Amino acid sequence: MLAFYRRLYPFKSVFHWLNHGHTPTRLFTHRELAFTLKGDVYLRYNSFNTAEEMKKQVCTLNPTRFEIGPVYSARPRDKKTVRPAAFKPTLRELVFDIDMTDYDSIRTCCSDAAICSRCWTFIAIAVRVLDKALRSQFGYKHLLWVYSGRRGIHLWISDKEVMELTDDQRKAIVGWLTVIAGGKEMNKKVNVRLGSKPLPPSVQMALEPLAEAFTELILEDQDCFASKEGWETLLRLIPDKCESVTASLRRTWGKDPDRSSLEKWDDLKREVKGMEKGTFQRALMMATIEDIILQYTYPRLDAEVSKHRNHLLKAPFCIHPKTGRVCVPVDPNDIDRFDPEKVPTVTQLLGELDRAGEDVKPDEHHSDWEKTSLKPYIEMLDRHAAGLMEEVRQNIRNGTGMSVLRFQLSIDVTNALFELQI
Amino acid sequence: MFSARDRNAFSKKSNIPQVEKYSNLKYSHRLNFYDRPPIDDITIEDFETCALDRLRVLAEIESSFVRNRSWEELKSVALTQSEKYLPVHASTAIAVDRDAERKKDHVGHFVLRLAFCRSEELRRRFVKSEMALFRIRWDTDDRVEREEFLNSRDFDWIPVSESEIKEHAEELTAAAGGLKDFKIENEKFYKVKWTRVPDLVERRRVFLKGGMAYVPAREQSSLVFQEFQSNLEKALELTAKALPRLDEDTRIVPILDNLSQGFLAGVSSEWSTASSSESTGKITAEMIDDMARKHFPMCMRHLHECLRRDRHLKHHGRLQYGLFLKVLGLSIEEAITFWRRSFSQIQDDKFNKEYRYNIRHSYGLEGKRANYAAKSCVQILTGETPGPGDSHGCPYRHFSQENLSSALLATYSSQGLTQADLPEILHAVKSQHYHVACTRVFEITHARDGVYKGEGVGGGESVTHPNQYAARSRELEKARLETMKAESDGDIVMS
Ligand code: SF4
Numbered sequence: 001m002l003a004f005y006r007r008l009y010p011f012k013s014v015f016h017w018l019n020h021g022h023t024p025t026r027l028f029t030h031r032e033l034a035f036t037l038k039g040d041v042y043l044r045y046n047s048f049n050t051a052e053e054m055k056k057q058v059c060t061l062n063p064t065r066f067e068i069g070p071v072y073s074a075r076p077r078d079k080k081t082v083r084p085a086a087f088k089p090t091l092r093e094l095v096f097d098i099d100m101t102d103y104d105s106i107r108t109c110c111s112d113a114a115i116c117s118r119c120w121t122f123i124a125i126a127v128r129v130l131d132k133a134l135r136s137q138f139g140y141k142h143l144l145w146v147y148s149g150r151r152g153i154h155l156w157i158s159d160k161e162v163m164e165l166t167d168d169q170r171k172a173i174v175g176w177l178t179v180i181a182g183g184k185e186m187n188k189k190v191n192v193r194l195g196s197k198p199l200p201p202s203v204q205m206a207l208e209p210l211a212e213a214f215t216e217l218i219l220e221d222q223d224c225f226a227s228k229e230g231w232e233t234l235l236r237l238i239p240d241k242c243e244s245v246t247a248s249l250r251r252t253w254g255k256d257p258d259r260s261s262l263e264k265w266d267d268l269k270r271e272v273k274g275m276e277k278g279t280f281q282r283a284l285m286m287a288t289i290e291d292i293i294l295q296y297t298y299p300r301l302d303a304e305v306s307k308h309r310n311h312l313l314k315a316p317f318c319i320h321p322k323t324g325r326v327c328v329p330v331d332p333n334d335i336d337r338f339d340p341e342k343v344p345t346v347t348q349l350l351g352e353l354d355r356a357g358e359d360v361k362p363d364e365h366h367s368d369w370e371k372t373s374l375k376p377y378i379e380m381l382d383r384h385a386a387g388l389m390e391e392v393r394q395n396i397r398n399g400t401g402m403s404v405l406r407f408q409l410s411i412d413v414t415n416a417l418f419e420l421q422i
Numbered sequence: 423m424f425s426a427r428d429r430n431a432f433s434k435k436s437n438i439p440q441v442e443k444y445s446n447l448k449y450s451h452r453l454n455f456y457d458r459p460p461i462d463d464i465t466i467e468d469f470e471t472c473a474l475d476r477l478r479v480l481a482e483i484e485s486s487f488v489r490n491r492s493w494e495e496l497k498s499v500a501l502t503q504s505e506k507y508l509p510v511h512a513s514t515a516i517a518v519d520r521d522a523e524r525k526k527d528h529v530g531h532f533v534l535r536l537a538f539c540r541s542e543e544l545r546r547r548f549v550k551s552e553m554a555l556f557r558i559r560w561d562t563d564d565r566v567e568r569e570e571f572l573n574s575r576d577f578d579w580i581p582v583s584e585s586e587i588k589e590h591a592e593e594l595t596a597a598a599g600g601l602k603d604f605k606i607e608n609e610k611f612y613k614v615k616w617t618r619v620p621d622l623v624e625r626r627r628v629f630l631k632g633g634m635a636y637v638p639a640r641e642q643s644s645l646v647f648q649e650f651q652s653n654l655e656k657a658l659e660l661t662a663k664a665l666p667r668l669d670e671d672t673r674i675v676p677i678l679d680n681l682s683q684g685f686l687a688g689v690s691s692e693w694s695t696a697s698s699s700e701s702t703g704k705i706t707a708e709m710i711d712d713m714a715r716k717h718f719p720m721c722m723r724h725l726h727e728c729l730r731r732d733r734h735l736k737h738h739g740r741l742q743y744g745l746f747l748k749v750l751g752l753s754i755e756e757a758i759t760f761w762r763r764s765f766s767q768i769q770d771d772k773f774n775k776e777y778r779y780n781i782r783h784s785y786g787l788e789g790k791r792a793n794y795a796a797k798s799c800v801q802i803l804t805g806e807t808p809g810p811g812d813s814h815g816c817p818y819r820h821f822s823q824e825n826l827s828s829a830l831l832a833t834y835s836s837q838g839l840t841q842a843d844l845p846e847i848l849h850a851v852k853s854q855h856y857h858v859a860c861t862r863v864f865e866i867t868h869a870r871d872g873v874y875k876g877e878g879v880g881g882g883e884s885v886t887h888p889n890q891y892a893a894r895s896r897e898l899e900k901a902r903l904e905t906m907k908a909e910s911d912g913d914i915v916m917s
């Protein structure tokens with residue numbers, strides 16, 4: 001692990017990404033880093049002035065992993081010495097966490113910690129839907145997707161507006177994006193419309209690609225309604241008001257339980273087509289079909305992670321302790337081809353490095369990671385950070401930098417306050 | 423403010439005589455966004471009275487929140503209180519000194535800003551109460567005057583052009599889903615940055631494109647309230663930063679201290695730790711299993727069973743159950759023992775690192791040392807909807823009917839609940855009277871204590887708090903044990 005930090009971990013790139021620029025600002029110096037050491041020792045509230053300082057400390061502590069928190073109003077390492085009121089989270093990327101465990105009730109190929117390329121499709125779908133929504137509806141540009149090292153994916157959004165979102169606003173985004181709600185004890189988890197009224201536009205937009213995915217993934221690949229348990233779950237999603245549909249399908253499938261999911265889904269659709277046009281029940285069933293598609297395919301978010309600025313999230317390029325895989329950035333446009341099992345492990349990388357060391361002379365100007373399969377991933381982060389830094393440069397040129405604005409405001413108010421003459 | 427008055431005076435909408443009647447007011451509007459502090463001299467006495475009277479109104483509003491009063495109840499309580507201490511009449515009420523009323527409103531607000539900007543907790547509570555007060559006034563304001571107020575202030579809302587409305591007609595209609603008599607041809611829309619209307623975004627009540635929210639004109643009030651809130655939040659933070667300079671004034675600081683303490687003391691919560699059942703003896707971690715079986719409402723039974731089955735509870739579940747146990751009377755030491763044993767699959771250091779702090783925090787021993795009250799039914803019913811894997815919430819609301827039925831039978835059949843009771847309970851659930859269902863279950867399971875139908879948790883009261891449920895159940899048990907004891911004592915005498 002130490003060799004990995006010393007020779008491979010891209011401290012500089014991570015620094016640029018967090019700091020939005022070359023010279024250290026509060027975005028980096030007031031940022032919390034939390035280390036997990038061997039034996040589950042947990043060190044919170046670390047902060048560093050420069051990337052080099054961070055690297056030095058990481059190499060000294062050799063943590064099993066580390067997490068990134070918010071930018072505070074004071075340096076986290078000074079937490080003990082500042083007044084509690086002067087130590088508040090201020091800025092933070094908006095983060096999302098999607099984890100395979102939330103799909104355990106649906107996927108049939110694996111369970112628990114296991115993941116294969118087949119069930120990765122669930123994650124891929126979630127990435128596509130969220131990436132599109134956040135870009136087109138919210139207008140955000142700087143999205144970084146990072147594989148979590150085992151069975152999930154993280155998203156970090158770094159746009160200026162996003163960094164400044166309050167917890168309430170974060171909660172609002174989560175609400176906007178949450179379609180699957182209701183605990184283990186609730187069968188129907190999609191309740192986003194009134195009766196059989198149309199879906200909210202944002203959900204409607206997601207529906208089309210999801211319907212495609214539903215056929216390929218849920219019906220064909222996972223064959224979710226093959227088992228009795230599977231099709232009973234499906235039948236429970238049909239509203240009481242359409243009992244006749246449920247009854248008729250249960251009869252058909254009871255007689256011929258070996259019908260594939262695809263056939264069963266066609267049976268359901270046929271039932272609906274057979275219903276009298278213009279009736280309330282038919283409209284309700286049409287809506288139900290959409291809701292079922294959503295329930296099986298719409299992204300499932302871990303809401304708590306996103307709602308609070310002070311939530312800590314594992315840093316990119318850490319090593320997952322169980323799999324040994326590196327948490328590498330993922331290109332959302334290429335998410336379908338991403339295979340979690342092909343992600344380099346730390347052992348593999350160190351091996352590559354050793355082999356490279358044999359025929360290449362140590363070279364001052366080239367970082368060691370360039371000789372390994374980590375290269376494309378680090379370049380991806382560098383490109384992402386470059387985009388961010390470019391935008392910050394432009395903002396400064398246009399005079400809309402954050403700090404300038406803040407300063408002016410606070411002067412105004414101080415003046416106003418002292419007009420209150422007593 | 424000048425431009426506002428000018429605009430008002432020349433406004434074509436209002437008729438001339440009316441303008442004459444109150445155009446000479448210093449404060450043209452009953453509603454106030456408090457953009458500017460008062461500029462006149464103020465005596466130190468006025469400084470204090472204005473603030474105290476306003477505080478009386480705000481404290482009443484806050485305690486309404488704590489008691490879970492409905493909005494209508496809250497409104498009527500606050501209006502009565504305002505009438506007494508802080509009346510602000512419409513501009514047409516020429517018989518009263520409207521300027522004086524409005525000035526008092528203005529000054530009081532700014533003094534309280536100074537008093538409440540000093541901690542995050544105070545700021546949050548102040549904003550919440552001020553928001554409610556503003557909303558009440560907005561609701562009760564004369565329509566014309568409200569319109570004039572809106573025109574007087576630049577809200578920076580961009581009207582959506584007709585062609586753009588046409589282009590997005592379908593999405594705009596779908597987003598407006600629940601609005602009454604919505605006809606896209608008759609609607610006006612405004613575009614604002616989405617961050618200004620987080621509540622509408624959270625409920626998906628708007629159409630979003632490129633970060634702009636398209637808000638139907640009739641949701642305007644939502645925009646105004648949000649604006650009021652975010653302005654006030656920002657102003658308070660900035661005031662907090664500037665405040666140290668005011669500390670030099672020895673006349674003001676004691677008044678401010680006094681005010682903020684008054685606010686804190688004015689809040690009571692009926693089922694806070696103060697009312698926990700000290701009288702019924704100490705509760706230890708070992709007793710919880712038995713107590714759960716005998717006394718807990720369904721929500722807590724469910725949490726308890728999930729905890730036993732999974733040896734773990736997710737965040738909201740821990741919070742809901744932990745605070746309930748605290749108010750039930752579990753001491754901090756016992757709570758730590760209880761949770762430590764319950765999370766039996768977790769290593770000691772993980773427990774110490776991740777959970778011990780939170781438990782202590784909920785007992786007010788860490789962080790800002792707040793004394794958290796246990797969640798009431800309303801809070802549980804309307805709070806975070808449980809996500810996959812969660813077990814918090816109210817089973818009457820958050821379970822499907824089938825799961826609720828089987829859970830009820832499994833949980834309470836030993837206490838007398840039968841299949842035949844289910845239709846009645848489910849009926850209450852279907853009409854969304856979850857606490858009525860819960861109250862009925864209480865009655866059924868306590869029939870052997872002589873509780874009859876309609877008696878609820880005593881005197882016909884319904885269940886409003888899980889701790890009230892448990893406390894009443896324990897009282898009944900205690901009474902039963904005492905009569906049993908008395909009877910057996912009696913036997914001894916007779917024999
Ligand atoms: S009504 Fe209240 S006490 Fe009863 S189960 Fe629901 S939340 Fe718990």
Ligand SMILES: [Zn+2]
Binds near residue numbers: 107109114118119
């Ligand atoms: Zn799989």
